[in-house]
Amino acid sequence: MDEVDLFEAEALALRRANAVLADAGTEPAAHRAALEELVQHYGQLMRQSRRLISRSDRTERELNQLNARLKQLSDELDYKARHDNLTGALNRGAVFERAHQILEKSAMSLVVLDIDFFKRINDEFGHPAGDAVIRELVGRLRSTLAGTGVVGRVGGEEFTILLAGMALEQAVILAGKIRQAIAGERFQCLPERAVTSSFGVAWAAAGSDFEEAYARADQALYQAKRGGRNRVESEDTVTG
Numbered sequence: 001m002d003e004v005d006l007f008e009a010e011a012l013a014l015r016r017a018n019a020v021l022a023d024a025g026t027e028p029a030a031h032r033a034a035l036e037e038l039v040q041h042y043g044q045l046m047r048q049s050r051r052l053i054s055r056s057d058r059t060e061r062e063l064n065q066l067n068a069r070l071k072q073l074s075d076e077l078d079y080k081a082r083h084d085n086l087t088g089a090l091n092r093g094a095v096f097e098r099a100h101q102i103l104e105k106s107a108m109s110l111v112v113l114d115i116d117f118f119k120r121i122n123d124e125f126g127h128p129a130g131d132a133v134i135r136e137l138v139g140r141l142r143s144t145l146a147g148t149g150v151v152g153r154v155g156g157e158e159f160t161i162l163l164a165g166m167a168l169e170q171a172v173i174l175a176g177k178i179r180q181a182i183a184g185e186r187f188q189c190l191p192e193r194a195v196t197s198s199f200g201v202a203w204a205a206a207g208s209d210f211e212e213a214y215a216r217a218d219q220a221l222y223q224a225k226r227g228g229r230n231r232v233e234s235e236d237t238v239t240g
């Protein structure tokens with residue numbers, strides 16, 4: 001296929017001007033005409049170049065904006081993939097991943113907690129009221145923890161708190177404070193009835209298996225439920 005010469009008209013004008021220049025016998029009028037033609041094409045080329053430059057600047061700005069938007073969307077997607085959208089807490093996958101990262105470097109305690117008789121809250125007050133309780137409960141967890149620990153929602157009404165570097169006894173005390181922060185004052189979103197939770201606490205050495213510690217905390221939680229709920233049990237107090 002023949003290539004299209006974008007500057008065909010300009011090339012012709014240039015060739016004509018060169019021919020006039022090379023011929024010593026040409027009339028001044030012919031020189032003038034060749035010069036006028038060159039000036040006209042030169043002006044046109046400048047106008048087109050300016051247009052092209054401003055168009056490419058605009059395209060570059062649009063590309064930068066698109067890139068920024070893409071980055072924002074990918075950050076949002078990443079956030080959504082790792083967080084529970086009802087409470088903003090880490091989701092199960094992200095909390096387990098975080099736990100493995102912590103255990104690579106240090107020991108930790110973990111607290112699992114589960115809202116007591118949550119099904120009844122849903123049954124009596126409706127699912128949206130249940131959702132509001134979950135949100136307010138996470139708010140109370142966060143304000144009691146005051147920046148200590150990582151909160152994850154690992155199931156519908158079950159949460160895990162990772163406490164890097166914290167001893168079991170301290171974690172049991174902290175779980176007691178959280179229990180009180182939940183049970184001690186009626187929820188603003190559900191003043192009609194008390195909300196309580198049960199707790200299981202376990203400790204994991206650095207480099208140990210998180211899933212095993214999680215199972216021990218879960219066993220302690222089961223004992224807290226069996227023992228009457230609204231209480232804290234630790235792996236040390238599990239009787240089997």
Ligand SMILES: Nc1nc2c(ncn2[C@@H]2O[C@H](COP(=O)(O)OP(=O)(O)OP(=O)(O)O)[C@@H](O)[C@H]2O)c(=O)[nH]1
Binds near residue numbers: 115122126129131157
């Ligand atoms: N509103 C609401 N309810 C949920 C959500 N996820 C799970 N649930 C409900 O949580 C309830 C859990 O009930 P159960 O596992 O029987 O436990 P429970 O009633 O809390 O009883 P115990 O744990 O034994 O004290 C079920 O009714 C689920 O439908 C959620 O995101 N929102």
